[in-house]
Amino acid sequence: xxxxxxxxxxxxxxxxxxxxxxxxxxxxxxxxxxxxxxxxxxxxxxxxxxxxxxxxxxxxxxxxxxxxxxxxxxxxxxxxxxxxxxxxxxxxxxxxxxxxxxxxxxxxxxxxxxxxxxxxxxxxxxxxxxxxxxxxxxxxxxxxxxxxxxxxxxxxxxxxxxxxxxxxxxxxxxxxxxxxxxxxxxxxxxxxxxxxxxxxxxxxxxxxxxxxxxxxxxxxxxx
Amino acid sequence: xxxxxxxxxxxxxxxxxxxxxxxxxxxxxxxxxxxxxxxxxxxxxxxxxxxxxxxxxxxxxxxxxxxxxxxxxxxxxxxxxxxxxxxxxxxxxxxxxxxxxxxxxxxxxxxxxxxxxxxxxxxxxxxxxxxxxxxxxxxxxxxxxxxxxxxxxxxxxxxxxxxxxxxxxxxxxxxxxxxxxxxxxxxxxxxxxxxxxxxxxxxxxxxxxxxxxxxxxxxxxxxxxxxx
Numbered sequence: 001x002x003x004x005x006x007x008x009x010x011x012x013x014x015x016x017x018x019x020x021x022x023x024x025x026x027x028x029x030x031x032x033x034x035x036x037x038x039x040x041x042x043x044x045x046x047x048x049x050x051x052x053x054x055x056x057x058x059x060x061x062x063x064x065x066x067x068x069x070x071x072x073x074x075x076x077x078x079x080x081x082x083x084x085x086x087x088x089x090x091x092x093x094x095x096x097x098x099x100x101x102x103x104x105x106x107x108x109x110x111x112x113x114x115x116x117x118x119x120x121x122x123x124x125x126x127x128x129x130x131x132x133x134x135x136x137x138x139x140x141x142x143x144x145x146x147x148x149x150x151x152x153x154x155x156x157x158x159x160x161x162x163x164x165x166x167x168x169x170x171x172x173x174x175x176x177x178x179x180x181x182x183x184x185x186x187x188x189x190x191x192x193x194x195x196x197x198x199x200x201x202x203x204x205x206x207x208x209x210x211x212x213x214x215x216x217x218x219x220x221x222x223x
Numbered sequence: 224x225x226x227x228x229x230x231x232x233x234x235x236x237x238x239x240x241x242x243x244x245x246x247x248x249x250x251x252x253x254x255x256x257x258x259x260x261x262x263x264x265x266x267x268x269x270x271x272x273x274x275x276x277x278x279x280x281x282x283x284x285x286x287x288x289x290x291x292x293x294x295x296x297x298x299x300x301x302x303x304x305x306x307x308x309x310x311x312x313x314x315x316x317x318x319x320x321x322x323x324x325x326x327x328x329x330x331x332x333x334x335x336x337x338x339x340x341x342x343x344x345x346x347x348x349x350x351x352x353x354x355x356x357x358x359x360x361x362x363x364x365x366x367x368x369x370x371x372x373x374x375x376x377x378x379x380x381x382x383x384x385x386x387x388x389x390x391x392x393x394x395x396x397x398x399x400x401x402x403x404x405x406x407x408x409x410x411x412x413x414x415x416x417x418x419x420x421x422x423x424x425x426x427x428x429x430x431x432x433x434x435x436x437x438x439x440x441x442x443x444x445x446x447x448x449x450x451x
Contacts, residue, residue: 016445046446053297055287056443073441074301081297083446087290089236100232101294103224130294 023193039190085122277367
């Protein structure tokens with residue numbers, strides 16, 4: 001595995017209405033690695049993901065994509081993102097959505113409007129369309145296991161491993177620590193507006209969900 | 224992602240509401256019926272302008288903050304996204320306008336085609352640009368609602384006939400005529416408004432268009448629960 005940062009953010013700060021959310025967060029996504037982003041509700045995970053994806057402007061900080069600084073707001077060539085089934089417009093047909101997001105690479109057998117589908121099916125439609133997009137060097141997923149049944153979760157884990165093996169840099173935010181432990185090579189804990197990075201050493205025993213939970217508790221313990 | 228893929232995406236995600244599209248088709252049908260009976264009228268054009276005020280006001284910010292445009296925001300230059308969004312919003316109205324114009328051309332007894340006059344085309348552009356632009360930050364239907372609200376207020380204050388009279392050349396100062404046309408652009412249809420006045424009205428429309436495109440290009444779109 002080469003440790004070439006494809007997408008990197010340094011010193012990211014963001015406040016909403018004077019309330020600091022991110023206070024100098026640093027994160028780097030490297031080729032062929034899945035990074036699991038962990039943090040409590042309201043820690044700023046989604047904000048950080050949307051800043052990385054160019055949808056939200058940070059107050060401070062720099063973002064580099066393939067070695068070049070990119071504007072805080074705007075398109076990120078080669079990056080695909082999925083923010084969860086609730087981000088799919090309810091009136092659109094699942095088939096049309098799959099074709100549009102994957103740019104013709106994936107066609108859903110489901111033709112009903114998204115509003116008529118279960119939460120898990122909506123989630124799968126979004127994930128399949130996003131992950132089928134050709135030429136995606138960076139993949140950013142927010143709570144991808146939400147609503148998935150065991151078959152869906154297994155499919156996603158296999159797909160993430162396959163994408164990473166083909167060289168994609170992947171960032172996944174989730175509260176499902178067991179799934180995250182299974183899928184990730186590195187873990188980024190977001191607490192108090194900053195990132196604490198943990199890397200699974202080559203050959204070291206596999207980190208489990210319990211280990212992540214212990215670390216999560218330690219970082220979020222109030223003095 | 225190509226420009227037309229982005230237009231299709233916007234059309235699928237946040238289409239012009241079905242009842243507006245049905246009304247537009249009905250207006251083209253009305254124009255065909257009028258032409259078949261040898262009747263010439265600006266009714267279809269005036270009604271289409273009023274419908275377009277609302278139809279083109281599809282909104283942007285609210286949908287973007289629900290994540291509906293995420294795939295476009297991450298993959299597509301923002302100014303092109305603004306153009307694609309505007310095209311998807313104004314498209315059905317433009318097609319209906321073309322349908323009415325084609326009917327008028329086919330049935331024309333003179334070279335004058337009302338839908339293709341400079342004043343009528345300016346009215347269509349002004350309505351589309353301003354109503355779409357207003358709805359970008361404020362939300363669906365706001366462009367049409369605000370415009371119609373100000374038109375109703377103007378009529379209540381000044382009287383419809385008096386306002387219509389003010390649009391005639393020499394009836395009022397250019398500034399007053401400009402204000403009346405801005406308040407109720409359907410008055411432009413069938414009027415013989417001079418070129419500089421039309422250019423000024425179109426200029427205002429373009430300023431709105433630039434403002435809305437700039438907003439889409441520069442704004443943050445946090446998910447609603449994120450910024451609350």
